[in-house]
Amino acid sequence: xxxxxxxxxxxxxxxxxxxxxxxxxxxxxxxxxxxxxxxxxxxxxxxxxxxxxxxxxxxxxxxxxxxxxxxxxxxxxxxxxxxxxxxxxxxxxxxxxxxxxxxxxxxxxxxxxxxxxxxxxxxxxxxxxxxxxxxxxxxxxxxxxxxxxxxxxxxxxxxxxxxxxxxxxxxxxxxxxxxxxxxxxxxxxxxxxxxxxxxxxxxxxxxxxxxxxxxxxxxxxxxxxxxxxxxxxxxxxxxxxxxxxxxxxxxxxxxxxxxxxxxxxxxxxxxxxxx
Numbered sequence: 709x710x711x712x713x714x715x716x717x718x719x720x721x722x723x724x725x726x727x728x729x730x731x732x733x734x735x736x737x738x739x740x741x742x743x744x745x746x747x748x749x750x751x752x753x754x755x756x757x758x759x760x761x762x763x764x765x766x767x768x769x770x771x772x773x774x775x776x777x778x779x780x781x782x783x784x785x786x787x788x789x790x791x792x793x794x795x796x797x798x799x800x801x802x803x804x805x806x807x808x809x810x811x812x813x814x815x816x817x818x819x820x821x822x823x824x825x826x827x828x829x830x831x832x833x834x835x836x837x838x839x840x841x842x843x844x845x846x847x848x849x850x851x852x853x854x855x856x857x858x859x860x861x862x863x864x865x866x867x868x869x870x871x872x873x874x875x876x877x878x879x880x881x882x883x884x885x886x887x888x889x890x891x892x893x894x895x896x897x898x899x900x901x902x903x904x905x906x907x908x909x910x911x912x913x914x915x916x917x918x919x920x921x922x923x924x925x926x927x928x929x930x931x932x933x934x935x936x937x938x939x940x941x942x943x944x945x946x947x948x949x950x951x952x953x954x955x956x957x958x959x960x961x962x963x964x965x966x967x968x969x970x971x972x973x974x975x976x977x978x979x980x981x982x983x
Contacts, residue, residue, distance in 0.1 A: 721775030721803070726751055729783045730761050730790040730821075737761075738788045749780065760789040765827070767796060774803010774837075778811045782825075786818035786847070794827040797859075800868060802835035808869075813842040817850035829857035829908075829955050832891060836868030841875075848879040849917050853970065855962055857910035859955045860890055860903075867891040867907075876913065883943050884913060906933075906951040908958040914969045919944035926968040929961060936961040 726745030733739035738761040743751045748767050755762035784790045817823045832838065846852055856874065860867035873887040890897045903909060923946040929936045933953035940946050948965040952958035
């Protein structure tokens with residue numbers, strides 16, 4: 709989804725929600741009994757019908773972010789499999805009032821279900837102020853591959869203010885909770901302890917009960933203008949964090965980690981999940 713600012717004549721902030729549900733169809737496939745959204749959200753089923761449902765989020769309009777409240781809810785019912793993508797980056801631009809925008813994502817994955825959540829990057833343009841929260845609830849035998857990427861500023865411009873929080877619970881217990889803030893007013897965001905001058909940042913989280921107590925941990929990877937490191941979590945999970953000079957280098961790092969996590973073994977539905 710591309711989210712931008714409307715013409716100066718716009719006055720009202722947008723309140724919009726979208727919801728999708730993936731469920732077994734009783735024939736070995738995954739159905740989508742709920743696929744609904746208000747502008748700027750448009751959810752579309754893509755690809756062939758089969759064991760895995762493919763859904764893409766399309767930006768149906770240019771949304772004025774200042775003061776907006778956008779909510780996306782996704783449920784993958786027990787035994788279903790879903791691959792979620794977006795057709796374009798989310799572009800955060802300033803609104804007329806200067807009020808912050810909020811984008812909330814709620815994800816639930818049931819027992820024996822698999823979710824690959826792979827949206828395009830979020831771009832924080834100069835003057836914008838966006839706060840995103842993502843909350844994921846996983847059943848004990850759920851599988852998850854989750855990627856998020858942020859690009860701080862468009863070419864030749866400083867970033868806006870961006871605050872992101874990702875919270876993941878598994879079997880009702882906390883698994884991962886990270887909050888980050890970038891841009892004007894965020895202390896130390898561009899220092900060596902955080903971004904070190906890089907302008908693209910992202911993470912990849914993989915959860916698979918087949919990992920057991922020893923999840924595969926991709927080795928640290930350094931390339932020109934980019935670096936990534938992996939950390940096993942308390943549970944059958946691993947988190948990969950990366951920073952890079954631009955979105956292309958960031959994606960290359962995270963794809964390398966994704967291949968290591970999804971094709972490293974013939975066991976585990978997560979690692980056999982089709983791209």
